[in-house]
Amino acid sequence: MxxxxxxxxxxxxxxxxxxxxxxxxxxxxxxxxxxxxxxxxxxxxxxxxxxxxxxxxxxxxxxxxxxxxxxxxxxxxxxxxxxxxxxxxxxxxxxxxxxxxxxxxxxxxxxxRFYRETFRMLQQRLLLMTVILFIALFILLSLLLNQTNSVAFIEALFVALVSFLYSYIRMPKLYLRSQLEAAGKNxxxxxxxxxxxxxxxx
Known part of the structure; x- marks a missing residue:
């Protein structure tokens, strides 16, 4: 059969x-x-x-x-x-x-097609959030924690890049799973x- x-x-x-x-x-x-x-x-x-x-x-x-x-x-x-x-x-x-x-x-x-378009938008938002995170960390390290600008720049860049890569790798699977769960209700x-x-x- x-x-x-x-x-x-x-x-x-x-x-x-x-x-x-x-x-x-x-x-x-x-x-x-x-x-x-x-x-x-x-x-x-x-x-x-x-x-x-x-x-x-x-x-x-x-x-x-x-x-x-x-x-x-x-x-x-x-x-x-x-x-x-x-x-x-x-x-x-x-x-x-x-x-x-x-x-x-x-x-x-x-x-x-809807997935590719939405995921492209999410990637752009992730990039923007990464830039904001980098700026916030740089200001925190250099002004509030009295790190030198070069050290603050490197540390902020490292943390921002690690955060970006972690989210970028996990995003497709998490996004598809959330979409699947929501769509499954219909x-x-x-x-x-x-x-x-x-x-x-x-």
């Missing part, structure tokens, strides 16, 4: 196209039943992405931006992990593939129950 999942998902997608992209009750019922059947099963990356793609289209029709964000983030997370595979700990144990199908590369890039249980065994392995 596992090998038939992508075929069945493609059939749901075909039915959706024949219905002019509208999610009828019959299509939703068919998709929900299939996703429920897939819960906890080892599936291919393409099957996982197809599920997220179909639900993304559903939420797009419903004007559910949070639901769209959830699907886009989960696709992006899988793509990044399979591309890097740098972790010593095995993640996505239910995903049998080790790479993303090329046909999804452009799709994921397009649907995760996603139906059938998708969350399908996704939970995969998410819980991370």
């Amino acid at each position: 596992k090998e038939a999942y992508i075929t069945q998902l493609t059939e749901v997608e075909k039915a959706l196209e024949e219905n002019n992209g509208a999610f009828s009750d019959a299509i939703i019922e068919r998709l929900s039943a299939l996703v429920t059947e897939m819960k906890g099963m080892r599936i291919s990356a393409e099957e996982y992405l197809k599920v997220m793609q179909l639900f993304f289209r559903k939420y797009e029709k419903e004007h559910n931006r949070e639901g769209q964000h959830y699907c886009a983030i989960r696709m992006l997370q899988l793509q990044r992990y399979l591309k890097s595979r740098s972790s010593k700990h095995q993640k996505y144990e239910l995903i049998i593939d080790r790479e993303i199908p090329q046909t999804y590369e452009a799709y994921i890039y397009d649907k995760s 996603v139906e249980n059938v998708l969350l129950e399908f996704d939970f065994p995969i998410v819980s392995n991370q």
Whole structure:
């Protein structure tokens, strides 16, 4: 049955196209039943992405931006992990593939645009906060603690850079996690129950 999942998902997608992209009750019922059947099963990356793609289209029709964000983030997370595979700990144990199908590369890039734009803004804010921290530390060290300007400059710069690098490294993971938790509140249980065994392995 596992090998038939992508075929069945493609059939749901075909039915959706024949219905002019509208999610009828019959299509939703068919998709929900299939996703429920897939819960906890080892599936291919393409099957996982197809599920997220179909639900993304559903939420797009419903004007559910949070639901769209959830699907886009989960696709992006899988793509990044399979591309890097740098972790010593095995993640996505239910995903049998080790790479993303090329046909999804452009799709994921397009649907995760909101993430790149928001993250770019967060990086700019982090840089601004780092500059403010440096100035505040320099003033504190040189004026209040009577450090020489050169020593105060080096110490303030060191602390500001360490703070920046620590936050810069942790920011993507923390941001995605917070976005995922917030968006998950606007996603139906059938998708969350399908996704939970995969998410819980991370």
